[in-house]
Amino acid sequence: MNNYELMVIFTPVLSEEDFKASQKKYADLIAELGGATIASHPWGLKSLAYPIQKKTTGIYWVFEYSAPATANEKLKIQLLRDEQVMRHMITRLDKYAVEYNHVKRNGGFAMQDKTQEA
Amino acid sequence: MAKNEIKYLTAIKQEKPKKKFCRFKKYGIKYVDYKDIEFLKKFINEQGKLLPRRLSGNSLKYQRKVQDAVKKARQMALLPYVTDLLK
Numbered sequence: 001m002n003n004y005e006l007m008v009i010f011t012p013v014l015s016e017e018d019f020k021a022s023q024k025k026y027a028d029l030i031a032e033l034g035g036a037t038i039a040s041h042p043w044g045l046k047s048l049a050y051p052i053q054k055k056t057t058g059i060y061w062v063f064e065y066s067a068p069a070t071a072n073e074k075l076k077i078q079l080l081r082d083e084q085v086m087r088h089m090i091t092r093l094d095k096y097a098v099e100y101n102h103v104k105r106n107g108g109f110a111m112q113d114k115t116q117e118a
Numbered sequence: 119m120a121k122n123e124i125k126y127l128t129a130i131k132q133e134k135p136k137k138k139f140c141r142f143k144k145y146g147i148k149y150v151d152y153k154d155i156e157f158l159k160k161f162i163n164e165q166g167k168l169l170p171r172r173l174s175g176n177s178l179k180y181q182r183k184v185q186d187a188v189k190k191a192r193q194m195a196l197l198p199y200v201t202d203l204l205k
Contacts, residue, residue, distance in 0.1 A: 100148070
């Protein structure tokens with residue numbers, strides 16, 4: 001069971017409940033493939049750094065889960081088939097990343113110790 | 119005529135450059151998050167290009183992690199590929 005992080009950019013025309021519905025859809029898909037969700041961070045509407053498919057804004061969603069290695073292939077097929085998804089990226093989290101996300105979720109970096117000046 | 123003028127082959131280094139150190143080793147940062155844009159901006163210049171190690175002062179291992187994170191951020195449109203006056 002490896003830890004993965006999925007980041008998805010949906011088209012900005014997506015309504016709020018569609019956004020929630022697709023979040024649930026993918027979460028259930030991963031659960032069905034034998035994975036377990038760890039955290040879900042919907043960022044919502046954000047402006048993109050450069051236009052994708054002629055759109056300058058997108059709805060971001062970051063989803064952290066642990067799944068067997070075989071689950072990602074099916075997930076990728078679903079993501080590619082979905083028109084609402086403009087772009088997605090699945091990254092594998094090593095132990096430092098998992099620990100970083102855990103600390104960040106529990107407010108570990110509250111005082112921005114990581115980004116003080118060199 | 120200019121007998122006493124000493125010709126130096128290499129220029130004299132006047133000011134001593136600030137001692138650079140790898141901030142990842144110093145502060146014990148182990149993971150560079152590609153979603154943390156403010157932190158990544160320290161490693162790219164105005165055009166959005168990656169700073170070389172001699173300027174960012176990173177060690178090789180962490181420079182590669184930064185490079186990897188910046189490329190992921192660019193892929194997910196969090197950072198532009200090329201721009202002007204990014205900061």
